[in-house]
Amino acid sequence: MHRREWLKQAALGASATGAWATSPSFLPAIQNKKLPPLKITNVKTILTAPAGIRLVVVKVETNEPGLYGLGCATFTQRARVVETAIERYLKPFVLGKDPLRIEDLWQSNFVSSYWRNGPVLGNAISGIDMALWDIVGKRAHMPVYQLLGGKCRDAVDTYRHASGRNFKEVEDRVRQFMAEGYRHVRAQVAIPGLATYGAAGGKGDNKVPGNRRPLLWEPKPYVRTVPKLFEHLRKQLGDDVELLHDVHERVPPILAIQLAKDLEPYKLFFLEDPFSPEDIGYFKHLRRQTSTPIAMGELFNNPNEWLPLVADRLIDFIRIHMSQIGGLTMARKTAALCEFFGVRTAWHGPGDVSPVGHAANVHLGLATTNFGVQEARKFTDAEQEVFPGCPELKNGYYYANDKPGFGIDVDEKKAKKFPIQDDPPFDLRWGNYRRRDGSIVKP
Numbered sequence: 001m002h003r004r005e006w007l008k009q010a011a012l013g014a015s016a017t018g019a020w021a022t023s024p025s026f027l028p029a030i031q032n033k034k035l036p037p038l039k040i041t042n043v044k045t046i047l048t049a050p051a052g053i054r055l056v057v058v059k060v061e062t063n064e065p066g067l068y069g070l071g072c073a074t075f076t077q078r079a080r081v082v083e084t085a086i087e088r089y090l091k092p093f094v095l096g097k098d099p100l101r102i103e104d105l106w107q108s109n110f111v112s113s114y115w116r117n118g119p120v121l122g123n124a125i126s127g128i129d130m131a132l133w134d135i136v137g138k139r140a141h142m143p144v145y146q147l148l149g150g151k152c153r154d155a156v157d158t159y160r161h162a163s164g165r166n167f168k169e170v171e172d173r174v175r176q177f178m179a180e181g182y183r184h185v186r187a188q189v190a191i192p193g194l195a196t197y198g199a200a201g202g203k204g205d206n207k208v209p210g211n212r213r214p215l216l217w218e219p220k221p222y223v224r225t226v227p228k229l230f231e232h233l234r235k236q237l238g239d240d241v242e243l244l245h246d247v248h249e250r251v252p253p254i255l256a257i258q259l260a261k262d263l264e265p266y267k268l269f270f271l272e273d274p275f276s277p278e279d280i281g282y283f284k285h286l287r288r289q290t291s292t293p294i295a296m297g298e299l300f301n302n303p304n305e306w307l308p309l310v311a312d313r314l315i316d317f318i319r320i321h322m323s324q325i326g327g328l329t330m331a332r333k334t335a336a337l338c339e340f341f342g343v344r345t346a347w348h349g350p351g352d353v354s355p356v357g358h359a360a361n362v363h364l365g366l367a368t369t370n371f372g373v374q375e376a377r378k379f380t381d382a383e384q385e386v387f388p389g390c391p392e393l394k395n396g397y398y399y400a401n402d403k404p405g406f407g408i409d410v411d412e413k414k415a416k417k418f419p420i421q422d423d424p425p426f427d428l429r430w431g432n433y434r435r436r437d438g439s440i441v442k443p
């Protein structure tokens with residue numbers, strides 16, 4: 001039976017008339033009628049890699065025919081562990097429960113492992129949570145942003161990643177994005193001989209004794225080069241374009257403070273992840289010394305990590321990974337918290353957020369008054385095939401498609417055409433960056 005038919009019969013019972021069947025919309029007729037109770041009947045974990053990146057997507061099905069929701073649980077470095085957390089633990093826990101009790105399911109999923117607050121379990125909760133929001137949106141026949149208070153902007157402003165082997169290449173790439181309409185661009189440059197985050201071209205050497213293929217990294221040449229890159233970009237591109245940069249926690253804290261000060265003249269939109277999560281005690285020292293805007297948070301697991309940074313106004317942009325920290329439920333609470341402290345949102349949005357996660361980011365961005373910027377990507381043809389309804393990028397803005405829920409679907413058959421790779425089980429560059437003396441670098 002089709003969902004429409006089922007709703008009709010459920011709402012009207014035997015009293016349904018012929019007039020009903022010919023009504024252009026059955027919705028007014030079921031207004032004020034009580035819909036039958038919903039139950040979670042199945043949870044599927046879909047692993048797929050249409051762009052070569054291991055994605056974890058959750059599909060929560062209900063007893064209402066055709067009514068299901070999608071969520072993103074992507075933790076690309078540990079995809080199989082998230083799959084196990086969902087299939088073996090959360091799925092049996094949520095089966096038979098009411099998918100509309102989103103808050104209650106969040107709280108009960110959260111404490112169901114007793115030990116909590118980490119990645120993997122956080123990803124599993126996130127995937128289910130987003131799927132529940134998708135379900136309630138579809139049931140209400142409304143886009144999720146409507147349920148969050150409605151649009152307070154027409155579209156979500158985004159930034160893209162420009163990189164190159166030298167300043168000129170980076171400049172050209174930024175120019176390309178500007179020509180495509182982007183107002184915000186992140187700029188990263190390769191450091192010769194070193195494996196630089198976010199920039200191809202410097203692979204590092206493999207001469208560290210005792211290690212098979214480490215990727216070489218030294219912080220000093222990097223912190224000397226980056227201010228020169230931005231001096232170049234400002235000279236060539238002017239002041240209008242908003243420039244961003246990601247340190248990716250690769251340098252000792254005091255060097256990050258020096259870098260933030262050295263970058264001050266170039267008026268960055270933000271400097272990202274100057275410290276590792278283990279070094280957040282340094283933010284108060286950084287803040288006293290520079291007004292370079294700071295973004296942080298993609299590696300955070302729970303509110304205790306960002307609460308002090310927000311409450312003490314030590315960061316300007318919160319960048320948590322919605323598919324890790326507890327889904328839309330946790331992200332919307334965090335956005336509301338940040339509003340009162342003047343902190344803006346910049347949700348994590350690279351390739352290891354699935355198109356479903358990107359759609360959730362966009363819906364929240366549309367309804368968040370203290371939205372800052374959204375990290376964006378152009379979805380490949382394969383991704384759009386597997387996930388019909390991806391957010392659209394136009395003139396540097398992400399647009400939601402205004403369909404009920406997150407407005408995005410998954411074609412499970414096509415998802416199977418892009419299986420995730422298990423050998424190697426993850427990108428082995430992680431855990432392999434080392435200094436010249438062989439010691440490990442974060443990350």
Ligand code: CO
Pocket residue numbers: 246248272273298
């Ligand atoms: Co980052």
